[in-house]
Amino acid sequence: MNSEIRNLEPTSVWNHFADLNAVPRPSKKEERVIQFMVDFGKKLSLDTFVDSVGNVIIKKPATTGFENRKTVVLQSHLDMVHQKNAATNFDFNSEGIKMLVKGDWVKADGTTLGADNGLGVAAIMAVLSSNSIQHPNLEALFTIDEETGMTGAMGLEGGLLKGDILLNLDTEEDDEIGMGCAGGIDVTATRSYTEEKTPKNTTAFTIEVTGLTGGHSGMEIHKGLGNSNKIMNRVLFDSFTNFGLRISEINGGSLRNAIPRESVAIVTVDTISKEPFLFETNTLINNIKQEFLTIEPSLEINIKETTTPKKVMDLGVQEGLIKSIYATLNGVYRMTPDMDDLVETSNNIARVIVKDGAIKIGCLTRSSIESGKIDLANSLRSAFELSGFDVELSGNYPGWKPNINSEILKVVANLYENLHGEKANVAACHAGLECGILGQNYPEMDMVSFGPTILGAHSPDERASISSTQKFWKFLIEILKNTPKK
Structure with a gap:
């Protein structure tokens, strides 16, 4: 079943997603996926380390000509919600997610899919492993335990990251640009x-x-x-x-x-x-x-x-x-x-x-x-x-207080309109994104959130749009090419 996923476009994103979904990654039991990400970063000979609470940070130098751009933090969380239908025989602690393609949608066989936030993780992996995408200095931040307490974001120490801009890839409507969220x-x-x-x-x-x-x-x-x-x-x-x-x-x-x-x-x-x-x-x-x-x-x-x-x-x-x-x-x-x-x-x-x-x-x-x-x-x-x-x-x-004067928000919103001929839905959401927490130790970091369309998150009906993932991927590449100068 998962082999069909690997042929979808963009192949780099879907292949990394399939690799990730082969690793059991329940909240508070992320040891295996942490090691998976460390091995991934080291295989690429990138600066890779795990902080004191288990977050994985991978750094990649800017491509030629982008050294004078502001450093960007790409951020997604490693853990996923584990839900299954009562009739589904599945062990989240030992089995990889079994995925299916149905029309424009990728879903799992009777369980949650893990597109929340696995597609964000996979997109970051695709950027890190690419030799052709233009980008500034990057810091990839893969947090743990977002779904059951956000303890990874809470435990991230100030000073570990040098980035000026944070792109959170955990929004679930592809026409939405997040500028704020709820606390809980x-x-x-x-x-x-x-x-x-x-x-x-x-x-x-x-x-x-x-x-x-x-x-x-x-x-x-x-x-x-x-x-x-x-x-x-x-x-x-x-x-x-x-x-x-x-x-x-x-x-x-x-x-x-x-x-x-x-x-x-x-x-x-x-x-x-x-x-x-x-x-x-x-x-x-x-x-x-x-x-x-x-x-x-x-x-x-x-x-x-x-x-x-x-x-x-x-x-x-x-x-x-x-x-x-x-x-x-x-x-x-x-x-x-x-x-x-x-x-x-x-x-x-x-x-x-x-x-x-x-x-x-x-x-x-x-x-x-x-x-x-x-x-x-x-x-x-x-x-x-x-x-x-x-x-x-x-x-x-805490929640994430909207900043209507955000420089990166203006860049991202203008790029969306130029690419699609219509304005994005710039909004705060009622979900608990990690931006508010991360902003406590990095108050000067400019943040936005976006992502592909994912429906039914946190339920066995979770499904990710294939065409929307293509749209999201092109958008991410354009943002990295157009980040502000220092």
């Missing part, structure tokens, strides 16, 4: 509960929410996509009062930056209430599916009898759990008043785990302004603390 903070609620012996005369059910689209919890949060954790909570909400429902386990969602696609709960109800429970719940399910029919046509919510569990949650904590999730905002909190159609602040209820006497709920809150981020985080914290949860705020990272 993890809101994690935990508490313990007493497991009680399952009452007698009960019937157990497994409830499954599946078939949701999922996707990037920043770039796609405004679409109103279904969140499996919120949908499951809605199904469970009134069933104790009406049918004696007790929760044994819940396992919903996966990664903090992915809109959750699936949730599974094991519950019991009073056997005498079995039929009315099924009738009322199936009525509710049909209503939910009808609400989401346009945007989530593949949504499935299934209930089936199962073996009765030995233990269930105590009622007091169960009530607090369900009500706190119901009260917790998921989705857009505020749109920015300064730019059209841009989300300012949002939250994603990414993970809900209930098992063996412990509850853990994980949210990722994003905002382009620090005060808005903390405001929403405190709102979530209050909802959980009122129900007896301990709440931790962690992984705080």
